Amino acid sequence: MSENRGAAVRYESVQKSYDGETLVVKNLNLDIARGEFLTMLGPSGSGKTTCLMMLAGFEPATHGEIYLNDNPINNVPPHKRGIGMVFQNYALFPHMSVAENLAFPLQVRGMSKSEQEAKVNRALDMVELGTFGSRRPAQLSGGQQQRVAVARALVFDPELVLMDEPLGALDKQLREQMQYEIKHIHEHLGVTIVYVTHDQTEALTMSDRVAVFNDGVIQQLSAPDVLYESPQNSFVAQFIGENNKLNGTVTEVSGSECTVEVAGGIKLRADPVNITGVGGKTTLSLRPERVELQPENQMDNMVDGKIEELIYLGDHIRVRMNVADNKEFVVKVRNRGERRKIAKGDIVQIGWAAGDCKALDVVE
Amino acid sequence: MSSTNEDHVSNGTMPDDGIMRAADGTPLKQRLAKALRREKLRSFLLIAPLLLFILLTFVAPIADMLFRSVENNIVEDTIPRTVEALAQWDPEYDQLPDEAVFKALHDDLQIAVAERIHTRLGSRLNYESSGMSGLFRKTGRRIKRMDEGDYKAQFIAADKDWGDLETWRVIRRFSAPYTAGYFLSAADAERTSEGIELKPENERVYLMLFGRTLTMSIAITISCLLLGFPIAYLLAHLPLKTSNMLMILVLLPFWTSLLVRTSAWKVLLQQQGVINDFLVWIRLIDDANRLVMINNQTGTIIAMTHILLPFMILPLFSVMKTIAPYYVRAAKSLGANDWTAFWRVYFPQTVPGIGAGAILVFILSIGYYITPELVGGTSGIFISNRIAYHISSSLNWGLAAALGTILLALVMLLFYLYDKIVGIDNVKLG
Numbered sequence: 061m062s063e064n065r066g067a068a069v070r071y072e073s074v075q076k077s078y079d080g081e082t083l084v085v086k087n088l089n090l091d092i093a094r095g096e097f098l099t100m101l102g103p104s105g106s107g108k109t110t111c112l113m114m115l116a117g118f119e120p121a122t123h124g125e126i127y128l129n130d131n132p133i134n135n136v137p138p139h140k141r142g143i144g145m146v147f148q149n150y151a152l153f154p155h156m157s158v159a160e161n162l163a164f165p166l167q168v169r170g171m172s173k174s175e176q177e178a179k180v181n182r183a184l185d186m187v188e189l190g191t192f193g194s195r196r197p198a199q200l201s202g203g204q205q206q207r208v209a210v211a212r213a214l215v216f217d218p219e220l221v222l223m224d225e226p227l228g229a230l231d232k233q234l235r236e237q238m239q240y241e242i243k244h245i246h247e248h249l250g251v252t253i254v255y256v257t258h259d260q261t262e263a264l265t266m267s268d269r270v271a272v273f274n275d276g277v278i279q280q281l282s283a284p285d286v287l288y289e290s291p292q293n294s295f296v297a298q299f300i301g302e303n304n305k306l307n308g309t310v311t312e313v314s315g316s317e318c319t320v321e322v323a324g325g326i327k328l329r330a331d332p333v334n335i336t337g338v339g340g341k342t343t344l345s346l347r348p349e350r351v352e353l354q355p356e357n358q359m360d361n362m363v364d365g366k367i368e369e370l371i372y373l374g375d376h377i378r379v380r381m382n383v384a385d386n387k388e389f390v391v392k393v394r395n396r397g398e399r400r401k402i403a404k405g406d407i408v409q410i411g412w413a414a415g416d417c418k419a420l421d422v423v424e
Numbered sequence: 425m426s427s428t429n430e431d432h433v434s435n436g437t438m439p440d441d442g443i444m445r446a447a448d449g450t451p452l453k454q455r456l457a458k459a460l461r462r463e464k465l466r467s468f469l470l471i472a473p474l475l476l477f478i479l480l481t482f483v484a485p486i487a488d489m490l491f492r493s494v495e496n497n498i499v500e501d502t503i504p505r506t507v508e509a510l511a512q513w514d515p516e517y518d519q520l521p522d523e524a525v526f527k528a529l530h531d532d533l534q535i536a537v538a539e540r541i542h543t544r545l546g547s548r549l550n551y552e553s554s555g556m557s558g559l560f561r562k563t564g565r566r567i568k569r570m571d572e573g574d575y576k577a578q579f580i581a582a583d584k585d586w587g588d589l590e591t592w593r594v595i596r597r598f599s600a601p602y603t604a605g606y607f608l609s610a611a612d613a614e615r616t617s618e619g620i621e622l623k624p625e626n627e628r629v630y631l632m633l634f635g636r637t638l639t640m641s642i643a644i645t646i647s648c649l650l651l652g653f654p655i656a657y658l659l660a661h662l663p664l665k666t667s668n669m670l671m672i673l674v675l676l677p678f679w680t681s682l683l684v685r686t687s688a689w690k691v692l693l694q695q696q697g698v699i700n701d702f703l704v705w706i707r708l709i710d711d712a713n714r715l716v717m718i719n720n721q722t723g724t725i726i727a728m729t730h731i732l733l734p735f736m737i738l739p740l741f742s743v744m745k746t747i748a749p750y751y752v753r754a755a756k757s758l759g760a761n762d763w764t765a766f767w768r769v770y771f772p773q774t775v776p777g778i779g780a781g782a783i784l785v786f787i788l789s790i791g792y793y794i795t796p797e798l799v800g801g802t803s804g805i806f807i808s809n810r811i812a813y814h815i816s817s818s819l820n821w822g823l824a825a826a827l828g829t830i831l832l833a834l835v836m837l838l839f840y841l842y843d844k845i846v847g848i849d850n851v852k853l854g
């Protein structure tokens with residue numbers, strides 16, 4: 061995100077408590093650039109919806125200030141914020157037809173009938189529901205309702221659109237299709253979208269940047285690839301993608317590398333991302349596809365492991381191994397057509413580069 | 425059935441004749457009907473006690489009421505010969521019936537007096553023309569002393585009304601086994617020699633009572649809605665614990681006797697009552713001009729609104745409970761202010777509840793009896809009070825039945841109109 065674009069949304073030291081005892085959102089600072097697709101990703105109960113509701117104006121911030129285009133909006137009522145919103149249950153008005161639903165935001169803005177009609181038709185065409193205007197929401201399928209909800213949030217040309225788990229109620233196939241459609245609409249219209257989900261694939265697929273939430277705190281705010289390649293802490297490494305973890309103690313730190321001793325006295329070289337120093341505990345994080353089974357060349361880290369289970373998955377083979385007392389150590393072997401002579405119970409050598417192995421904060 | 429569908433039918437039992445068959449060769453339809461028959465029989469047995477109960481306590485009384493409102497066997501049963509003889513007489517003709525009719529009447533009355541049923545006939549005919557009751561009683565006393573021959577003169581001597589053409593016209597008019605007379609009375613109409621016309625203005629009572637019952641029921645329904653809607657809204661939006669507590673308060677009236685509650689209103693509303701005392705105390709009204717709030721329409725409306733309010737609140741509450749909060753949020757996010765969001769998005773979704781509550785309250789109040797009787801005075805009573813009067817005091821059951829039938833028809837008509845305008849499927853109790 062380049063600096064010359066002013067922030068569309070800025071959370072400044074925002075805190076939120078519902079009961080006056082616990083903070084659901086703890087000191088949130090977040091800048092969202094104009095035109096950005098930002099996703100708030102995190103497990104259920106991590107405070108994502110609360111952040112969105114504060115932005116939409118349905119929940120007051122307990123502390124701090126939220127800015128919309130550099131204007132503080134804490135005291136602006138929701139209907140004056142001009143923010144489009146897609147709700148998880150779509151919240152289509154059941155007593156109105158699809159066209160009436162879409163015309164609603166235009167009506168309350170006092171737009172002329174002809175203008176309303178033109179905009180409604182354009183919005184319906186955008187989501188490919190041109191002929192469904194006269195239907196009631198109940199007469200539409202889940203996917204169609206979802207499109208209407210998106211169209212309604214966009215029909216009055218808001219600069220900012222909020223979506224709270226909008227695809228949560230759809231089946232997998234439809235969900236993937238809608239992910240692309242929403243992404244295309246975003247690229248086409250250039251609106252700022254703040255998107256909430258607990259589905260990491262969805263977040264990685266759609267977003268410019270992802271804010272990973274846990275326990276009311278943003279754990280990491282990065283582009284999807286950075287999030288996957290360079291997790292800042294164990295939570296992010298665990299939450300995004302598949303991950304092997306090995307607990308150990310740092311024995312040596314030298315420049316861009318450190319050495320960690322794990323169970324069985326094995327010393328491994330790793331990238332010191334988030335460690336306390338020599339003698340400190342750490343958790344090593346390693347992606348299964350970065351591990352080589354029976355490497356032909358010398359690698360930074362080479363250990364032996366016992367094969368516990370082999371699962372054939374077509375494009376790759378999942379090998380579950382016992383490595384340094386971790387029986388859940390997974391290696392993904394690409395299916396290259398060669399026949400490997402491995403079987404359950406074999407003890408084989410595996411290896412990986414020091415840079416692919418992140419030394420992060422310790423988790424038990 | 426399309427051919428592709430048939431192709432999908434498995435196990436290949438689709439024979440040439442086009443009838444689907446089960447595995448043992450019997451037509452599938454037959455098998456299905458057999459399988460369903462047991463189920464139907466069982467469900468019928470399950471509802472049988474209720475069905476019987478409803479037949480005995482609901483359908484039968486209503487049928488009886490409908491019948492009574494037109495039934496008129498009493499004249500023919502009491503004076504059969506007279507009715508037969510009178511059939512030849514032309515009521516338009518300006519002459520009394522001939523001697524044969526008087527003789528028949530004498531014979532009939534002799535039996536009737538012996539069985540002491542002539543006064544009942546008198547009371548019955550008295551509904552149609554006052555004076556008939558006395559006429560029959562008086563004649564009944566004389567009948568034994570009458571001599572044979574020239575009955576006409578003897579009857580007229582007994583009571584000169586027998587020489588009045590109108591008396592005979594009434595008997596003749598109501599000698600048929602069925603009559604529209606009760607319905608005419610119920611509609612403040614009567615059959616005169618010129619045909620059917622409304623009674624003189626000062627004798628009309630039922631049309632006015634029907635009108636009052638309708639307008640006051642509407643007023644009660646509206647005031648229940650106005651008072652109940654905000655309460656239901658509050659209840660539906662408070663945290664569960666608080667709303668459950670308040671719900672008990674809403675239901676509290678059901679736990680106390682209707683009579684006690686209505687009497688309490690008497691204490692509150694009377695001229696020396698609590699409310700008047702309070703208003704005088706805060707000097708809103710003068711001691712000499714205390715408000716009259718009881719024994720009139722105001723009293724009836726206040727007391728009945730109070731009694732019927734839960735019937736409005738409960739359906740409204742349960743419908744509002746089902747309206748998810750995100751609708752209003754969505755409306756606001758789309759730019760609607762609080763009022764627009766309420767009026768355009770929230771309110772329309774409560775209409776089924778309003779419909780259900782309004783129908784309940786309206787139908788309950790249109791047939792209400794106790795409260796108007798106790799606090800309505802003369803200006804606040806309903807048609808049902810009049811029906812009760814005819815059943816227990818004047819014993820004119822035919823008229824009571826006719827009034828009840830009209831009331832029933834009225835309710836059904838309103839129901840029909842409601843269905844046409846709002847749609848009966850647009851009613852929800854929860």
Ligand SMILES: Nc1ncnc2c1ncn2[C@@H]1O[C@H](COP(=O)(O)OP(=O)(O)O)[C@@H](O)[C@H]1O
Nearest residue numbers: 078079084102103104105106107108109110111
């Ligand atoms: N209206 C509310 N009143 C009280 N607590 C709430 C309310 N909404 C959410 N919470 C609590 O705040 C926390 C965060 O919730 P939420 O923002 O909905 O998380 P997420 O959307 O990430 O699942 C949860 O512990 C939830 O129980």
Ligand SMILES: [Mg+2]
Nearest residue numbers: 105108109110
């Ligand atoms: Mg949520």
